[in-house]
Amino acid sequence: MIRNPANGVQRRFNELCQGGRAGWPDRAEVQALLHDAGDQLNEVGRGEIDGFLDEFSDRNPWHVCFAVGICWGRLAKLNSDFIDAATQLLEDWNDEDLIVAKKFYYERGPDPIEQSLRGGHTVFSTVKLPDSIPDSLNGMCKVQGRWLGRIVATDRPPYMGAWNGTALFMVALFAKPSIAADLIEPVIILPPGGPIHGALSILHDARLISRPPSGGPLDDDGFEPGxxxxxxxxxxxxxxxxxxxxxxxxxxxLYMLGTKLPESESWFQ
Structure with a gap:
């Protein structure tokens, strides 16, 4: 059961718990719930990243994906002015754009924005990614492998953990739905932090997965690459x-199941 459910997905999950045997929800019904919620949230996400890639078509698409990933991780407000400043910083660090980017903070303040962008700038300056997002799952896998080599290094920058270190590839998959459709094995690492970590804990408590998630939900926690x-x-x-x-x-x-944000109630109908 989820205390104080934030949206209809979580309320439905609680109903499944109440209606299941001995208080445990039916696995197939939970899978159907997650599938439906995921489909609807994916449609919202595709619209957002497609819009920003079109608006900032003159920028490095990986920088756009990284900036949107910061926003989807609840570190910055999703806004064209933020994406503009963030992509400029990832390309060429400067005080003027940093001042703008830090205005779009949430409850954790502006420091996570600066640290996330500094970390991204550092990794982008040392890892060469292709000029465009690959059009195949194999191509995406190769690019992520190159990137993760820097993320799992012992000298990785702060805030380049389980979310910021992988979210740009999740965002890139939203921009390439035909590739995402082929992702039926864990060949692309998706971010396991934030609401995802919470949702995995919920499913473990409901006896739907074999073990609880490892690590913590935040990128400023200690991070073990494994x-x-x-x-x-x-x-x-x-x-x-x-x-x-x-x-x-x-x-x-899982994002819809694990989020605590009241506004998730209105992300889709």
Whole structure:
């Protein structure tokens, strides 16, 4: 059961718990709930990233994906002025754009914005990514492998953890739905932090996955690189046995199940 459910997905999950045997929800019904929620959130996300990639078509698309990922991680408000300043900073660090970017903070304040962008700038300056987002799952996998080599290094920058270190590839998959449709194995690492971590804990408490998630929900927590693979393997457990969905559907469904944001009630109908 979820205390103080924030949205209809969470209320429905509680209903499934109440209606299940001995208080445990039916696995197939929970999978169907996550699939439906994931489909709807994916539609919202695709609209957002497509709009920003079009608006900032003169920028590095990976920078746009990284900036949007910061926003989807609740570190900055999703706004064209933020994406503008953030992509400029990722390309060429400067005080003027930093002042603008830090205006778009949430309850954790402006420091996570600066630290996330500093970390991103550092990694982008040392890891060469292709000029465009690949058009195949294999191509995306190769690019992420190059990127993660820097993320799992012992000298990785602060705030380049389980969310900021992987979210740009999740965002890139939203921009390439035909690739996302083929993601039915954990070959692309998706961010396991934030609401995803909370949702995995909920599913473990409901006896729907074999173990609780590893690590913590925030990028400023201590970060063990193995957490990325350990928690992504849980997505595979959730995906198994339900047809017609992919790992991005799973991930988005988990986001709706794990978020504590009241505004998630109105993200879709």
């Amino acid at each position: 957490v990325l693979w350990e928690n992504n393997s849980l997505f595979e457990e959730i995906h198994e046995g339900h047809d017609g969905w992919n790992f991005l559907d799973v991930h988005s469904g």
